[in-house]
Amino acid sequence: MKELMDRLTRSVGTITAPDARAQAEAAAYLDKLTKPPGSLGKLESLAIQLAGITGTIKPSFKKKAVVVMAGDHGVCEEGVSAFPSEVTPQMVMNFLNGGAAVNVLARQAGADVLCVDIGVAADLSHERLLSRKINKGTKNIAKGPAMTRAEAEQAIMTGAEVAAELYSHGTRLFVTGEMGIGNTTPSAAVFAVLSGKPPAEVVGRGTGVSDERLMHKIRVVEQAITVNRPMAEDPVDVLAKVGGYEIGGLAGLILGAAAKGCPVVIDGFISSAAALIAAAICPESRSYMIASHHSKERGHALLLQALELSPMLHMDMRLGEGTGGVLCLHMIEAACRIMSEMATFESAGISGGEI
Structure with missing residues (x-):
């Protein structure tokens, strides 16, 4: 199987671990949005996963x-x-x-x-x-x-x-x-x-x-x-x-x-x-x-x-x-739009944010 992995690596590249920094930034940003922490359930975990994969907290997939x-x-x-x-x-x-x-x-x-x-x-x-x-x-x-x-x-x-x-x-x-x-x-x-x-x-x-x-x-x-x-x-x-x-x-x-x-x-x-x-x-x-x-x-x-x-x-x-x-x-x-379009407590002028 090593030979196959070598061929795959030469053909398409190496599979690396997700970007932990981007994941942490996404998780922190989600908690600043105008909602109780974790209240969007799987959409939030999906947003964090996408951040880790793409290296950005606001990814967009046009194609x-x-x-x-x-x-x-x-x-x-x-x-x-x-x-x-x-x-x-x-x-x-x-x-x-x-x-x-x-x-x-x-x-x-x-x-x-x-x-x-x-x-x-x-x-x-x-x-x-x-x-x-x-x-x-x-x-x-x-x-x-x-x-x-x-x-x-x-x-x-x-x-x-x-x-x-x-x-x-x-x-x-x-x-x-x-x-x-x-x-x-x-x-x-x-x-x-x-x-x-x-x-x-x-x-x-x-x-x-x-x-x-x-x-x-x-x-x-x-x-x-x-x-x-x-x-x-x-x-x-x-x-x-x-x-x-x-x-x-x-x-x-x-x-x-x-x-x-x-x-x-x-x-x-x-x-x-x-x-x-x-x-x-x-x-x-x-x-x-x-x-x-x-x-x-x-x-x-x-x-x-x-x-x-x-x-x-x-x-x-x-x-x-x-x-x-x-x-x-x-x-x-939906997960991408939450990250790019939803207001934070600060930008919306809403008090609270620590629930």
């Missing part, structure tokens, strides 16, 4: 991007999804044409949507598609490894390079998104291995499978872990054996954004599994992550606990795509 990584999964052969694999390329075109839920919500939030083909099992062509295909879908993890280790490293590097490319064009705030029929299965497998939790606790319904198919899905994840024997102490090995190309791509995107000193909003279950890989590769990257929401997918609460992240929203969502992450952009904007 925001949702990066939707798309890939297919051989494990769909096992009947783990309510939808066929053909939906993946169809949805990719929907993203590119602006018709998906994430497009609608991103337009409202003033964010760009970029779709990356990192492993779709179809030949796709579109002027707005970022084509970074590693292979046409992963192998069936119930029968063998999802990909080679080299492919896993390539997926991570691809995500990091996409982050660096977007940064060079002005993006300063990233949101993780994904598309891949069947991808809750490898995500659950990744989480189960890295956390040591039994699949029965972390495997959920994904696209809405029946009770019978849910039990089958749990058995498939158990089989994948038994067959492949991924090493929990090596996150790249886990990704290669039971993961997915888009999961690796998102892990790389998170690392790449952190290396550029940018916050990255984590969407739902699949994105959080990718975040767990990123955190296992570089623990400091966790400081740059913002958990957008608590998905209804079983296991997501446990995954967020493993990441030591507290979600901003509880909306009973489980769509993915980056939809929960985009909604969180409004909370980030």
Whole structure:
């Protein structure tokens, strides 16, 4: 894994600790604003986190991007999804044409949507598609490894390079998104291995499978872990054996954004599994992550606990795509505006301030 970290460092830079001075200044400034200390709850902790990431107590994010990584999964052969694999390329075109839920919500939030083909099992062509295909879908993890280790490293590097490319064009705030029929299965497998939790606790319904198919899905994840024997102490090995190309791509995107000193909003279950890989590769990257929401997918609460992240929203969502992450952009904007626009007790001429 050292070789991968060296490549990442050369490509996108080093991930450093947040600016403690800026965090302290933000906390002190928040207590000067015309409100009781701590009364804005998570908005205040978010403002302090953003200060630490950016090095300024009044950050502004003019250019925001949702990066939707798309890939297919051989494990769909096992009947783990309510939808066929053909939906993946169809949805990719929907993203590119602006018709998906994430497009609608991103337009409202003033964010760009970029779709990356990192492993779709179809030949796709579109002027707005970022084509970074590693292979046409992963192998069936119930029968063998999802990909080679080299492919896993390539997926991570691809995500990091996409982050660096977007940064060079002005993006300063990233949101993780994904598309891949069947991808809750490898995500659950990744989480189960890295956390040591039994699949029965972390495997959920994904696209809405029946009770019978849910039990089958749990058995498939158990089989994948038994067959492949991924090493929990090596996150790249886990990704290669039971993961997915888009999961690796998102892990790389998170690392790449952190290396550029940018916050990255984590969407739902699949994105959080990718975040767990990123955190296992570089623990400091966790400081740059913002958990957008608590998905209804079983296991997501446990995954967020493993990441030591507290979600901003509880909306009973489980769509993915980056939809929960985009909604969180409004909370980030609110935190930034509190710091830049709210009056202090002194400027407003209000007595008190020590409550």
